[in-house]
Amino acid sequence: MSTFKNVAVAGATGNLGPAIVKALVDAGFQVIALSRSGKTEGLPSRVKTVKVDYDSKDSITKALKENNIDAFVSNVPNHDSQPALIDAAIAAGVKRFLPSDFGSNVSGNALTAKLPVFAGKLLTHEYLKRKESEIEWTIIANGVFLDWGLEKGFLINKHGGPTQLFDDPNNKFSATTLADVGKAVAGVLKHPAETKNRSVFVQSTSISQNELLAIAKKVKPELKIETENVSTAEVLKNSYGLLEKGEEIMGAMFGFLKVSIFGREYGSDLSGENDNELLGIKELTPKELEEVVRENL
Template identity: 40%
Template sequence: MAEIKSVAIAGATGTLGPHVLKALVNAGFQVTVLTRSKKPGASDANAKVLEVDFASVESLTTALKDIDAVVSTVGGTAIDGQTILIDAAIAAGVKRFIPSEYGTVTTSPKLETYPLYSSMTKIRKYLQEKASAGKLTWTVLACGCFLEFLFGTPTLLDFANHKVNLYDEGDNRMSSTSMVNIGKAIAAILKNPDATKDKVVYTSEVILTQNKVLGFAKELKPEIKWEITKVQTSVLRKESLEAFGAGDFSMPVMMKLLAGTALAGDLYGGAYDQTDNELLGIKELTGEDVKKLVAEKLV
């Protein structure tokens, strides 16, 4: 496959997008940011910014002229709309498409019909269909939970209040990668187009369990008394699906579904024992590295 030089990114101002944008620029790509409206300071000085209509194949096709690859980092409500972006990419002759599917268990066949996951599955299968017809190539990056999310929210441990809600006894394994390294992994995918063509690529900085993190916390600050409760991920899945069935698609319900699936350990393949870290240039965290992250939260 020919070298990828020019890359367009959709969703550059979201949670993950800025990290991906920076990594692409740093890797030497010619980067174009696709946006609904130009906002001061919302982009990198080394990236070109184009206003587009994400609901228009024509608008996007024009913007994607001479672009080699498209990286999508759009948020949840825009996942389904990526079919329009894919159609435009094909019309413009784009070679590679990386959809917004950066998670832990999004590729699990067991979750294909679940809310949120079904949208990602639809986009992935749409890309596979187009690739089979020789219209473009694709890569999905499975990166585990965002490391910043696990340590920046009470998901693993509530560091601020010294509480922990253990999922299934606290030994569920989960892969995790920082957003900075997710950006670097995406850039590496595009630097290695043949090795990453039409496949799911896996990166994982570390495999964590709640009990491992709690153990580090107790070792570092033995004087802290932790309030421990427990919850079954099967209950979270059941309750969230019942709520969805009743028409409740609120954020709390969505988060309950994510906890019941992404944090359910090996049930849905949440820990990657085999990764593409070497190809992507991602260095794994040591136990001491994780201990330092815990120490920072206990200050």
């Protein structure tokens, strides 16, 4: 079984990338960042940034070969562009590919996989399975980003206006901090045999909307949080309606994302089946959870 040393991260800046790079560097991997723009925000100075042209397979393959890359972590936001990255990785002799996924349970839940917002992820999963005699793969599913979701006002609306509570707000869903997603990436590459050609599932916590609200009220009593009840069935119907009319496509996609996180049938509670222990992820204690909420609300 292969062991990995040199790792390329594509899309290493932005929301999640820096946490992945930090965890890989902390775990002792040699990391390079592949970038369209050459920007380096959030990256340690010892991590080399290599500018690539994602429209040119040769450009990516050259960067991978020149740096003896044996594992490729994709973190690009445009999921349907990934078959080209996989081809370039194969041409460069890369052993393992981790696609940009890092969210809902697309690989483990048929309803989630059907949601149009995940078409690019699904295409990538299918492509990796077709190419598995040429390159190994691991998909990471971690539910919603906990700290990012709070900071952006997605999990609790801190920008004014009501927080939407979906279906039964006591339903649990998995949420993971950016740092723990990074740890999961490093954990996968430290456990090549156990993670070869499969999806892994991680979470920092499994929590309900009501539990999250109770913590928010405790740690930020000054924040006035209004709520409104919403049904995911309605959200789903509206999103398909918008798609059909070709209107507000971003709004429709956002609706599908909400359904994948808060819809009971969409497999978003990963607490019973996860790989936390294998990958070195520890669930947040109640105190740590409060701290994450306090810091990000």
